[in-house]
Amino acid sequence: MTISPLAPAQFPDLPEIDGVTFAAAAAGVHYAGRTDVMLACLTAGSAVAGVFTRSATRSANVLDCQAKLGGDPSGPAAIIVNSGNSNAFTGKHGDNSVAAICETVATTLSIDPMRVFTASTGVIGEQLPHDRITAKVAELAAHQSADKIEDAARAIMTTDTFPKGAHATVMIDGKPVKIAGIAKGSGMIAPDMATMLVYLFTDAKIAQSDLQQILSAQNDITFNCITVDSDTSTSDSLILAATGASSVDVTGNSDFVDALHGVMLDLSHQVVRDGEGATKFVTVDVTGAADARDARKVAMAIANSPLVKTAVAGEDANWGRIVMAVGKSGAAADRDRLSIRFGDILVAENGWSAPDYSEEVASAYMKNQELTIAVDLGLGDGASTVWTCDLTHGYIEINADYRS
Numbered sequence: 001m002t003i004s005p006l007a008p009a010q011f012p013d014l015p016e017i018d019g020v021t022f023a024a025a026a027a028g029v030h031y032a033g034r035t036d037v038m039l040a041c042l043t044a045g046s047a048v049a050g051v052f053t054r055s056a057t058r059s060a061n062v063l064d065c066q067a068k069l070g071g072d073p074s075g076p077a078a079i080i081v082n083s084g085n086s087n088a089f090t091g092k093h094g095d096n097s098v099a100a101i102c103e104t105v106a107t108t109l110s111i112d113p114m115r116v117f118t119a120s121t122g123v124i125g126e127q128l129p130h131d132r133i134t135a136k137v138a139e140l141a142a143h144q145s146a147d148k149i150e151d152a153a154r155a156i157m158t159t160d161t162f163p164k165g166a167h168a169t170v171m172i173d174g175k176p177v178k179i180a181g182i183a184k185g186s187g188m189i190a191p192d193m194a195t196m197l198v199y200l201f202t203d204a205k206i207a208q209s210d211l212q213q214i215l216s217a218q219n220d221i222t223f224n225c226i227t228v229d230s231d232t233s234t235s236d237s238l239i240l241a242a243t244g245a246s247s248v249d250v251t252g253n254s255d256f257v258d259a260l261h262g263v264m265l266d267l268s269h270q271v272v273r274d275g276e277g278a279t280k281f282v283t284v285d286v287t288g289a290a291d292a293r294d295a296r297k298v299a300m301a302i303a304n305s306p307l308v309k310t311a312v313a314g315e316d317a318n319w320g321r322i323v324m325a326v327g328k329s330g331a332a333a334d335r336d337r338l339s340i341r342f343g344d345i346l347v348a349e350n351g352w353s354a355p356d357y358s359e360e361v362a363s364a365y366m367k368n369q370e371l372t373i374a375v376d377l378g379l380g381d382g383a384s385t386v387w388t389c390d391l392t393h394g395y396i397e398i399n400a401d402y403r404s
Contacts, residue, residue, distance in 0.1 A: 006273035006281050006369060006389075007162045014149050014167045014180040017201040019043035019243025021144035024151035027132045030084025030122055037133055038155035039140035040199065041109065042077040046243045048117065049212040051219050053236035059087050060094030061118045062237055064102070068114050073208055077115040078105050079199060079239060080133070080140075081156050083184070087120035087128040097130035104134040108141050119197050119237045121184065122158050149201075153182035156197050160184050160274055166266035170259040175248050177204045177256060181263050185228075185271035196271060198223065198238040200263065205244035210251050214260065215240045222264040225386045227303050228275035272387050277394025280312050282387065285374040289382030294331035296384040301329035302373060309391035312371065317362035319347045326375060337378030342366065 024038040042048070050069050052062045080101060087094045098118055106113040120128060153163035164183040169176050185196025206214075219238060240260075250256035273281055284303045289295035302308055302325040311318040322340050326333050339349040342365050346354040365371070 003161045004274045005279055008270070008273075011150050011153070011163050012165050012167060014165050015169065015178045016146040017178055017180050017243065018146075018203045018245035019046060020201045020241065021146050022148035022152040023140040023143040023145065024148065024155035025136045025140055027082065027136045029082050029129060029132055034084070035151070035155045036084050037080070037082045037136055037140070038152035039105070039137070039144070040079040040152060040201075041141075041144055042079070042241050043243050043245065044076045045073060046077050046241050047073050047206060047208040047211045048077055048115075048239060048241050049208060049215045050117075050237065050239045051216055052238070055236075057089055059120060060090065060098045061087055061120050064098045065117050065119070065237060065239070068117060069212070070208060071114050072112075075115055076109065076111045077117070077241070078109055078111060079117045079119075079241075080105055080137075081119045081121070081152075081197060081199075082128075082133050083120075083156050083158050084122040085120055085126055085128045086122045086124050088124045090125065090127050093127045097128040100130050101133055104137045108137050117239060119156075121156065121197055149180060149182060152199075153184070156182070156184040158184065159276055162274060164267055164270040164274070166263045166270070168259040168263050170255050172248050172250060172253055172255060175246060177246050177248050177250060177259075178202060179204075179259055179263050181267055183267040183271060185274070196236055198264075198267060200238070200240040200260070202240070202242050202260070203244070203246040203248075204242050204250040204256060205246065205248055206242050206250050211240060211242050214257055218257070218261050218264050222261065222268045225384075226268045226272050227300065227386065227388050228272060228278070269387060272389050275389035275395075277392040277397070278389035279369070279392055280390040281370045282312060282389060283370075283372045284386050284388065285372060285383075286377070286385070287374070287383045288337075288376040288378045288380060289384070290332045290377070290380045291382040292384060293382070294377075295382035296386070297329045297331040298326050298333070298375060298377065299384040299386040301325040302375070303386045303388035306391055308373075309388065312366070313390035313392045315363065315366040317342060317347070317359060317366050319353075319362075322373060322375065323348070326377075331377070332379060333377055334379065339376045339378065341372075341374040343368075343372050
């Protein structure tokens, strides 16, 4: 598999998080010999928060996790994830698979099944061969290690071309608090909660309700602001676990929130950089909207437009497609107040192309790997930023052959 040209140079050196261990194995869920299942074990007392897809056809795993959030945090917990099969749209078979996996993990680790969180990602509509996963649980439990988070990141990949990780350390009351996270996602990316599969771990001490509030707020300005192809997955899940092992209470601490935001933003950008077939990373900045809701409508209309995205892929400075996307967004707009920029280049204003606009200069800018499309509607104070990628032949090739 060719690694995305937008990929980071290497997987980051993530810090070990006290109270969390990992292991990964090849269970043969869909492909033989491929690492495709990971197990993370959390120390007793870990607070677990999560956000999930709001798809009407969400998977059995998502429904089970949603039902378990906010339960008794006193005992140990575990997260088990498989790739290759999403366990979505599989009826009672899907429910039975989740129950079997949870029971096996709970029995093996001697923990409450209500503290076992599962996820599955991959092909929709095929029955999950969960016996292949349960057969690996004892092995996974026996090989737990605090330094195996990269193995876990690789195990949850599907069409991803690189494993995704990010981290931060913040000093609070003179003590370090660590955060580390992994994610998978490449296609079927238009979040409506969190996105794809994302797992975040911290040694901070915080109550579950407070952790949930922070996660939901930060999700709205990170993962819910990216799109690759406008399609929302049936399996999107984001779980954040706080072990409390540092004994540093971060309740109400803005430095912790800022650090968590940085990790989440980094991971969300990595997902876009690994968009199926992507060659360009695009920031869409919208200002001057009547309100924040209208700004987001415009930003997502631009970021999701196949015409805009293919123009970006072709390095075509076709700003007329931006005008089109603004007009179709449903947000209030006035042709004669609208301005458009590619990076620092003013390309259109006052209902027409800018007086000093140069097609040659704009076309040269479009050859960059990282681009900014900025729109000011001239109507108010509403603003929104979203991130997307281009749409290339590679996206079609990947998805035409996805199940083969």
